[in-house]
Amino acid sequence: MIKKQLNEIKDQLPEHVTLVAVSKTKPASDILEAYETGQRIFGENRAQELASKYEALPKDIEWHMIGHLQRNKVKYIAPFVTLIHGVDSFKLLKEINKEAKKNERCIDVLLQFHIAIESSKFGFDSNEVNEMISSPEFQNLSNIRVRGVMGMATFTSDQRQVREEFTDLRKHFEQLKPSFTTDFNVISMGMSGDYEIAISCGSTMVRIGSTIFGKRD
Numbered sequence: 001m002i003k004k005q006l007n008e009i010k011d012q013l014p015e016h017v018t019l020v021a022v023s024k025t026k027p028a029s030d031i032l033e034a035y036e037t038g039q040r041i042f043g044e045n046r047a048q049e050l051a052s053k054y055e056a057l058p059k060d061i062e063w064h065m066i067g068h069l070q071r072n073k074v075k076y077i078a079p080f081v082t083l084i085h086g087v088d089s090f091k092l093l094k095e096i097n098k099e100a101k102k103n104e105r106c107i108d109v110l111l112q113f114h115i116a117i118e119s120s121k122f123g124f125d126s127n128e129v130n131e132m133i134s135s136p137e138f139q140n141l142s143n144i145r146v147r148g149v150m151g152m153a154t155f156t157s158d159q160r161q162v163r164e165e166f167t168d169l170r171k172h173f174e175q176l177k178p179s180f181t182t183d184f185n186v187i188s189m190g191m192s193g194d195y196e197i198a199i200s201c202g203s204t205m206v207r208i209g210s211t212i213f214g215k216r217d
């Protein structure tokens, strides 16, 4: 089932859109099944779960941290994580830089914007980001590389609402782009329920879990 679902999604995605297979709560055997189809990018939302799956699974997997990350958990994933999607505060970014330095590496990150009307979701607003990136302290963070933006739309059947929110994120990306190098090229938006809309709004990276692996408990 996993292979069939995964192949169907891959067939639908335009070439410029990267698929993150969201394997949170799912066992290693499910991840291996997806791995056998050639999928190498997996996303998790808990630092410890991510670290133990990294230990147990093939080393050519690229692990993405997609969920809310607490500062005291950064150390568990800093040695190996490929991309951290949910950076939502300057403090967290500084902590990631510190742990990256300890591990003698540079960690790629995305800035999470709060685009939903739901208050339960995390993220910066554009004033906060502008203030952060114009500070000298930000310029000195040499062990992180900001690759783009990430956001989650409101959980609603109102497609117009979802489209508006994704369009907002796209605008944040366009506004920030001149402040970074050409490596700033990722717009992470779209999950099982809304990835088609996200792609039509300019997504370059979709995070899909339940459509591939089935419902989570």
Ligand SMILES: *Cc1c(COP(=O)(O)O)cnc(C)c1O
Pocket (backbone or CB within 6 Å): 022, 024, 045, 066, 067, 152, 190, 191, 192, 193, 207, 208, 209, 210, 211
């Ligand atoms: C769980 C999760 C997803 C995947 O959600 P599905 O609806 O299962 O596709 C995507 N992004 C984030 C941040 C998540 O926590």
